[in-house]
Amino acid sequence: xxxxxxxxxxxxxxxxxxxxxxxxxxxxxxxxxxxxxxxxxxxxxxxxxxxxxxxxxxxxxxxxxxxxxxxxxxxxxxxxxxxxxxxxxxxxxxxxxxxxxxxxxxxxxxxxxxxxxxxxxxxxxxxxxxxxxxxxxxxxxxxxxxxxxxxxxxxxxxxxxxxxxxxxxxxxxxxxxxxxxxxxxxxxxxxxxxxxxxxxxxxxxxxxxxxxxxxxxxxxxxxxxxxxxxxxxxxxxxxxxxxxxxxxxxxxxxxxxxxxxxxxxxxxxxxxxxxxxxxxxxxxxxxxxxxxxxxxxxxxxxxxxxxxxxxxxxxxxxxxxxxxxxxxxxxxxxxxxxxxxxxxxxxxxxxxxxxxxxxxxxxxxxxxxxxxxxxxxxxxxxxxxxxxxxxxxxxxxxxxxxxxxxxxxxxxxxxxxxxxxxxxxxxxxxxxxxxxxxxxxxxxxxxxxxxxxxxxxxxxxxxxxxxxxxxxxxxxxxxxxxxxxxxxxxxxxxxxxxxxxxxxxxxxxxxxxxxxxxxxxxxxxxxxxxxxxxxxxxxxxxxxxxxxxxxxxxxxxxxxxxxxxxxxxxxxxxxxxxxxxxxxxxxxxxxxxxxxxxxxxxxxxxxxxxxxxxxxxxxxxxxxxxxxxxxxxxxxxxxxxxxxxxxxxxxxxxxxxxxxxxxxxxxxxxxxxxxxxxxxxxxxxxxxxxxxxxxxxxxxxxxxxxxxxxxx
Amino acid sequence: xxxxxxxxxxxxxxxxxxxxxxxxxxxxxxxxxxxxxxxxxxxxxxxxxxxxxxxxxxxxxxxxxxxxxxxxxxxxxxx
Numbered sequence: 133x134x135x136x137x138x139x140x141x142x143x144x145x146x147x148x149x150x151x152x153x154x155x156x157x158x159x160x161x162x163x164x165x166x167x168x169x170x171x172x173x174x175x176x177x178x179x180x181x182x183x184x185x186x187x188x189x190x191x192x193x194x195x196x197x198x199x200x201x202x203x204x205x206x207x208x209x210x211x212x213x214x215x216x217x218x219x220x221x222x223x224x225x226x227x228x229x230x231x232x233x234x235x236x237x238x239x240x241x242x243x244x245x246x247x248x249x250x251x252x253x254x255x256x257x258x259x260x261x262x263x264x265x266x267x268x269x270x271x272x273x274x275x276x277x278x279x280x281x282x283x284x285x286x287x288x289x290x291x292x293x294x295x296x297x298x299x300x301x302x303x304x305x306x307x308x309x310x311x312x313x314x315x316x317x318x319x320x321x322x323x324x325x326x327x328x329x330x331x332x333x334x335x336x337x338x339x340x341x342x343x344x345x346x347x348x349x350x351x352x353x354x355x356x357x358x359x360x361x362x363x364x365x366x367x368x369x370x371x372x373x374x375x376x377x378x379x380x381x382x383x384x385x386x387x388x389x390x391x392x393x394x395x396x397x398x399x400x401x402x403x404x405x406x407x408x409x410x411x412x413x414x415x416x417x418x419x420x421x422x423x424x425x426x427x428x429x430x431x432x433x434x435x436x437x438x439x440x441x442x443x444x445x446x447x448x449x450x451x452x453x454x455x456x457x458x459x460x461x462x463x464x465x466x467x468x469x470x471x472x473x474x475x476x477x478x479x480x481x482x483x484x485x486x487x488x489x490x491x492x493x494x495x496x497x498x499x500x501x502x503x504x505x506x507x508x509x510x511x512x513x514x515x516x517x518x519x520x521x522x523x524x525x526x527x528x529x530x531x532x533x534x535x536x537x538x539x540x541x542x543x544x545x546x547x548x549x550x551x552x553x554x555x556x557x558x559x560x561x562x563x564x565x566x567x568x569x570x571x572x573x574x575x576x577x578x579x580x581x582x583x584x585x586x587x588x589x590x591x592x593x594x595x596x597x598x599x600x601x602x603x604x605x606x607x608x609x610x611x612x613x614x615x616x617x618x619x620x621x622x623x624x625x626x627x628x629x630x631x632x633x634x635x636x637x638x639x640x641x642x643x644x645x646x647x648x649x650x651x652x653x654x655x656x657x658x659x660x661x662x663x664x665x666x667x668x669x670x671x672x673x674x675x676x677x678x679x680x681x682x683x684x685x686x687x688x689x690x691x692x693x694x695x696x697x698x699x700x701x702x703x704x705x706x707x708x709x710x711x712x713x714x715x716x717x718x719x720x721x722x723x724x725x726x727x728x729x730x731x732x733x734x735x736x737x738x739x740x741x742x743x744x745x746x747x748x749x750x751x752x753x754x755x756x757x758x759x760x761x762x763x764x765x766x767x768x769x770x771x772x773x774x775x776x777x778x779x780x781x782x783x784x785x786x787x788x789x790x791x792x793x794x795x796x797x798x799x800x801x802x803x804x805x806x807x808x809x810x811x812x813x814x815x816x817x818x819x820x821x822x823x824x825x826x827x828x829x830x831x832x833x834x835x836x837x838x839x840x841x842x843x844x
Numbered sequence: 845x846x847x848x849x850x851x852x853x854x855x856x857x858x859x860x861x862x863x864x865x866x867x868x869x870x871x872x873x874x875x876x877x878x879x880x881x882x883x884x885x886x887x888x889x890x891x892x893x894x895x896x897x898x899x900x901x902x903x904x905x906x907x908x909x910x911x912x913x914x915x916x917x918x919x920x921x922x923x
Contacts, residue, residue: 452895663908
């Protein structure tokens with residue numbers, strides 16, 4: 133990071149990490165914690181709906197900020213990314229650490245999981261090394277009670293030297309006390325004297341030597357003991373900071389001190405790695421010691437039930453079949469429920485359209501404006517919303533439910549080996565599942581993958597799994613052209629065809645991921661550590677709110693944003709004539725030869741391009757072009773659709789090629805926009821456009837050639 | 845009695861081991877230690893994934909899945 137150009141290094145760092153929207157008057161409180169500790173539940177329970185999310189400047193790590201008032205104090209709560217440690221192994225950890233170190237929150241709340249306190253204490257101890265202003269929140273205290281785990285909170289608070297509050301954030305228990313303690317620490321009413329981990333005598337001596345000359349340099353802006361420790365383990369970022377410091381005299385002193393410290397350390401340690409080990413080990417052992425003193429397990433088999441569930445859900449025999457059945461059930465619910473809801477929505481949208489028509493007529497608005505606004509923009513947006521909203525409103529809550537239960541990490545566990553062979557991360561399985569709902573949401577979910585290389589692969593390839601917008605195309609075409617002649621078994625055959633398409637999509641994803649891993653995104657899989665957290669009772673109310681707000685509305689808003697201008701363009705293209713042929717017709721003529729090579733025709737190919745705003749409108753555009761009617765429409769029955777397509781030269785080969793291209797072509801506008809936002813890179817956005825498109829073109833050509841060679 | 849030392853990857857399912865040393869380097873080593881895999885930590889091999897890898901291990905009250913690459917860099921005394 134470009135710190136060198138800055139004259140005042142602490143100021144520079146502060147700017148670098150400053151979150152754009154911080155309130156100036158309110159007290160800033162940071163929320164840290166391990167993943168899976170219910171940290172976001174604590175956050176939501178404290179702030180309610182008064183929150184907004186944003187990205188860290190230049191980073192793809194999200195952070196949410198929320199507000200609440202307690203006893204006259206306005207608190208701004210910043211939810212930092214979930215991390216296991218503050219020794220920066222990943223972007224998330226770096227963000228969390230930088231915030232605590234340099235943004236100087238008035239209080240730092242460490243959320244821990246009462247059911248596995250020991251592991252969580254590791255992070256607590258690291259936070260206490262940086263700041264005195266901390267409150268420890270022992271969450272999920274009810275789960276611990278249920279598992280007969282007893283925690284002596286008073287003793288814990290005594291040992292740690294900071295306030296400790298037991299909470300059950302889901303039921304709002306203990307939150308008032310937590311808010312009290314946050315106020316106490318933030319306003320300086322309580323002076324905490326937190327426990328600092330003691331290291332072995334050699335390291336302690338080295339710390340002392342460095343601290344002495346480091347202290348004046350830091351001007352109280354940073355804990356000198358902590359900074360000294362980082363210098364001992366040769367943390368690049370802290371070294372850079374010191375190098376850029378402006379107090380030259382102390383710098384010279386510090387250099388001498390560092391040399392002396394190095395001499396001390398060399399008497400015991402052969403290399404920096406050994407020192408790092410010693411530091412990490414000391415913290416882990418301290419956490420173990422504290423846990424032993426404060427936690428009592430009445431029932432040593434407290435996680436027996438979780439194990440039994442895992443025995444089934446991740447068993448060799450049933451693990452994968454159960455997973456497929458569950459996902460299949462989710463899809464079935466989504467597809468069948470969405471059909472019903474879409475119909476209702478479409479009807480109400482057309483009702484509004486009639487109203488708009490009357491309104492435009494009443495005011496005598498010129499016809500072309502009416503056409504562009506109502507038939508173009510409104511109708512396209514209405515179409516996109518009525519087709520996209522219902523499946524998302526069903527799929528996302530179901531998906532969040534599985535997430536809340538703790539099932540999703542098990543999916544990653546079951547499937548990881550396939551991803552390992554493709555040199556990617558097992559969590560990609562989860563981002564793909566999400567992609568079945570919506571690729572834009574799938575791309576956002578790639579944040580759960582730590583390693584940047586693997587995250588990028590998951591982002592680029594997410595589009596290979598068909599989203600809800602493409603399922604209707606797949607279902608309609610396979611019903612018409614593949615299952616059409618099977619009569620009674622039509623639905624079964626169509627379902628099988630769609631399942632084959634899904635399996636095919638997964639295989640393509642794995643293959644492309646592997647190719648990427650061996651070419652432009654070369655690298656070996658990064659460390660894979662996947663926590664399998666205890667199963668938890670999901671919270672239905674919160675699931676609905678969270679999935680509707682976070683995912684559905686988010687995706688929908690972006691979709692509508694892209695659909696509106698596209699609707700206008702499509703309308704203009706069909707209604708502007710040159711030599712008696714609409715622009716749409718001319719474009720289709722241009723695409724005709726390319727379409728033919730791929731087993732398609734000009735109109736189909738053009739429809740895919742015009743369908744950039746949303747995949748849902750691809751089939752409607754094809755229909756529209758064939759019937760030469762001037763705005764989006766849907767034919768009454770599937771039989772009449774079949775007649776129309778056959779009349780325009782479709783065969784089963786055309787249908788299969790259209791399905792192949794539907795599975796493998798550029799992501800929709802919303803997804804592309806999301807990819808750009810997530811990667812902050814035009815290069816990778818273009819790659820995400822080209823890679824699936826080229827794959828699709830090649831597959832279509834190969835398929836068409838195979839068919840004509842075999843003479844089927 | 846001298847106990848047998850094996851890599852965690854070779855630890856049979858259902859058995860426990862006590863960490864003797866890590867042979868991983870750099871970030872991987874750091875990440876494993878952060879999770880609590882330091883010397884003398886007792887680790888139990890819980891189960892293999894249906895696809896053969898990774899394996900789920902229980903230590904310090906949590907269940908963590910590790911791929912064979914990571915697990916073969918951790919050496920344990922079989923308990």
